[in-house]
Amino acid sequence: MSDTAPTEDTTIPVTVLTGYLGAGKTTLLNRILSEDHGKKYAVVINEFGELGVDNDLVIDADEEVFEMNNGCICCTVRGDLVRILGSLMKRRQKLDGIIVETTGLADPAPVAQTFYMDEDVKRATRLDAIVTLVDAKNLAARLADSKEAASQIAFADIVVLNKMDLVTEEEAAEVERRIAAINPYAEIRRATKSAVPIETVMGRDAFKLERILEREPTFLTEDNHSHNEDVMSLSFEVDQPLDEAKFQNWIGELLQTKGQDLLRTKGVLAYAGEDRRFAFQAVHMIADGDFIGPWPEGSPRKSKIVFIGRDLNRPRLRRGFESCVATEASTATGAGAE
Incomplete structure (x- = not known):
């Protein structure tokens, strides 16, 4: 373990927030930014369309917010993501982490691939976790009409089962069963209005397989x-x-x-x-x-x-x-x- 410590000390952790439209990604992002954690995050927001509004929905904080419009982060603007990450690397000493919020229509795969494919990005950052927000009330409908919703769950290291105030315990259990059927290895966190302890979604080192094995040997x-x-x-x-x-x-x-x-x-x-x-x-x-x-x-x-x-x-x-x-x-x- 000692030979990997220097890498972890010098790379910047990146958290990818994904989830279908309306699941609560921006609400969770705002909670992270407003929490009294004393950390400095850079935020990359992707919207699908020429005019972005998500940037205006993010609270006025000290964090730097980068917005990529007119294309989904999982296809046409991945080059923009690499360029933004490259500029952030120049002041990595001032950052505790990077948060990438994808459009609700995004497949998280190409985002994760960015941290494998570009050597400069791979050397300077590490993918900490893919966090997927799920609308507990509407998941069944989303799975029926969108393959992206299933992909977002399949890629998740952590699933935030949001809007729990809108479902019964029986409905919640059924939604969790549907999630586990897609990805039995994701950690599920229940939430209302995206309220989860920040430490359950940030700084988890969850994308690394060795960390999962330390926590869950039977994985x-x-x-x-x-x-x-x-x-x-x-x-x-x-x-x-x-x-x-x-x-x-x-x-x-x-x-x-x-x-x-x-x-x-x-x-x-x-x-x-x-x-x-x-x-x-x-x-x-x-x-x-x-x-x-x-x-x-x-x-x-x-x-x-x-x-x-x-x-x-x-x-x-x-x-x-x-x-x-x-x-x-x-x-x-x-x-x-x-």
Whole structure:
């Protein structure tokens, strides 16, 4: 852990606020900015349309607010996001964090990909969490008429289930069931008028797989097949060590051919001849991974992987993952290939 500390000390955490139209994103943003936390945040707001109004809805605070109009942050203006982040990096010592509020029509994936694809951004920032606001009263309707609503939940590290004052306990439980069916690994926080403790959505380091494993050691252990509309989650595990080269070749080809349907991919892998755990995660076809330290004492060295996406072929994914198991020769030598 000590070798990762300097990186965390020098990079700026970025929180992405997403959620369908009217879910309460701006209300939560205002709560964050008005909280007496003593921190300095830069805010990037994206609206769809030539004339923006969200900027006018954000409270008058000391924070710097950047507005990107005439395009969704997940497509035409991602270059603007990179440029804005680049300008913020020049005064990173003055910032405690960056908040990106996306338009309610946005797929969060390209936003997350920005922090993988641009080397300067990747070096200076870290994606802290994707926080999705959900309208408890209207979620069922949104899932029925918008695939973006399901994608926003699928990508979430934290879901703020908002407008709880408008639903009964039975209705709330059903909404939580629908959320868990799309993304069983997201942390759900109930709220009215977006009122949640700021520490539950900011500074969580939730996008990092190793942090999730520290908090929830059994994460990735369930073999789930659940879905809501066309979004599903599948998870697999193998007891034998994996051949690193086989896995990298397989996952690389899979992400290239199926990446548009794979919203989030996460895994903890045991490579042959390696005593450390390898944490893997991907957003669509953009992947990242690193070793995260030794296996906990007494913990079985199983490789586990989770896919959240659309139109996923369970048998094919299982066969592909199992095909990455190392041969006896590579297990004995620690080689990465047969």
